[in-house]
Amino acid sequence: xxxxxxxxxxSKIEGDVVLTTVDAALAWFRKNSVWPxxxxxxxxxxxxxxxxxxxxxxxxxxxxxxxxxPRQADCMIVAGxxxxxxxxxxxxxxxxxxxxxxxxxxxxxxxxxxxxxxYAVLQGVDKIVPVDVYIGGCPPRPEAVLDALMKIxxxxxxxxxxxxxxxxxxxxxxxx
Amino acid sequence: MSALASAHQxxxxxxxxxxxxxxxRGEISLTLADPEQIGAVCSFAKKSLGFDFLVxxxxxxxxxxxxxxxxxxxxxxxxxxxxxxxxxxxxxEKSELPSVLPVWRTANWHERExxxxxxxxxxxxxxxxxxxxxxxxxYFPLRKDFPxxxxxxxxxxxxxxxxxxxxxxxxxxxxxxxxxxxxEPRVRxxxx
Numbered sequence: 001x002x003x004x005x006x007x008x009x010x011s012k013i014e015g016d017v018v019l020t021t022v023d024a025a026l027a028w029f030r031k032n033s034v035w036p037x038x039x040x041x042x043x044x045x046x047x048x049x050x051x052x053x054x055x056x057x058x059x060x061x062x063x064x065x066x067x068x069x070p071r072q073a074d075c076m077i078v079a080g081x082x083x084x085x086x087x088x089x090x091x092x093x094x095x096x097x098x099x100x101x102x103x104x105x106x107x108x109x110x111x112x113x114x115x116x117x118x119y120a121v122l123q124g125v126d127k128i129v130p131v132d133v134y135i136g137g138c139p140p141r142p143e144a145v146l147d148a149l150m151k152i153x154x155x156x157x158x159x160x161x162x163x164x165x166x167x168x169x170x171x172x173x174x175x176x
Numbered sequence: 177m178s179a180l181a182s183a184h185q186x187x188x189x190x191x192x193x194x195x196x197x198x199x200x201r202g203e204i205s206l207t208l209a210d211p212e213q214i215g216a217v218c219s220f221a222k223k224s225l226g227f228d229f230l231v232x233x234x235x236x237x238x239x240x241x242x243x244x245x246x247x248x249x250x251x252x253x254x255x256x257x258x259x260x261x262x263x264x265x266x267x268x269e270k271s272e273l274p275s276v277l278p279v280w281r282t283a284n285w286h287e288r289e290x291x292x293x294x295x296x297x298x299x300x301x302x303x304x305x306x307x308x309x310x311x312x313x314x315y316f317p318l319r320k321d322f323p324x325x326x327x328x329x330x331x332x333x334x335x336x337x338x339x340x341x342x343x344x345x346x347x348x349x350x351x352x353x354x355x356x357x358x359x360e361p362r363v364r365x366x367x368x
Contacts, residue, residue, distance in 0.1 A: 084337045085310050115361075117340040117347075119317045119326025120309070 023162050031156035032062040037073030042080025044107040044139040051142035061149050070096040075152060081109040082122040094129045104148050105131045108138045179204045179258040182225045189220055208264040211273035218279045227251040230280035235290045239320035244268035245296055266296060275301040293318035310335050
């Protein structure tokens, strides 16, 4: 199909073709459809809901598909206080998420235990799962959640996807 | 009939087991000498005096004193609006008293919480498991000799705990105070 428009990129020169590498294209797909696993444990979850609602609209960043099954999620957003009792469940849920997966520690409690310096609260979710982005605040504003999401996207965009995989071998990507 | 009159009726019924009712800021407290009789007293309060609502059961750790535990029952009559506090002391060696579950079913979770936090057992309770901490946690965290930061424990596959870093704390907030900086939580030693 030929388009006649002159605006946008010039189809007479490019002929409806955009050049990229497989890796970059896959990374672009991947970073713009990060499906969050909302691990809402306390009041931070309310702000997370606000980030998903129309005023802040997380779907602008491709992350509106909140998945309540870890098997369909890419990024766990730990929103709230992690007690030692729930730490076991959290780890199990994280383990059930398919690779590749990322974790956002949302708010002071998830990052460090926050004000709960007590016998019952895990002092930072990074003690049991690897965290990619920490968000400060008690609770953080929805903008901060979106900022963390953009940082995750930046990170995903930089990660090589096919390098060293079977697909890379079949496509002869590793040869150069 | 006032709460004080109800308290006197309980005293008349159980005689020497019940100490003279005390009043503090308009609230009436009764002390029961023998914790084994708590079921009978509660049953009388509910059936004859209309205390049909068990607001709460709480427990006190009188650490260093004997008897170590005090269990406090907060009763309320929904129709009369009366409130009554019923206290009874339990020794540390025994650490057990009868459940009031046959009187008020709501006692189930209150008693489980006391068992979880203080380690006081309730005989006759049908399901005396921990309610906040997990089954197998080795300590009772609201006892006075339990450190605020917690202790290490590990139950593989279930949960673990580590002491929380208090950084010289506990951080204490001061009420009143001139400004927000003066009030904010800081390490405050006891001489201050």
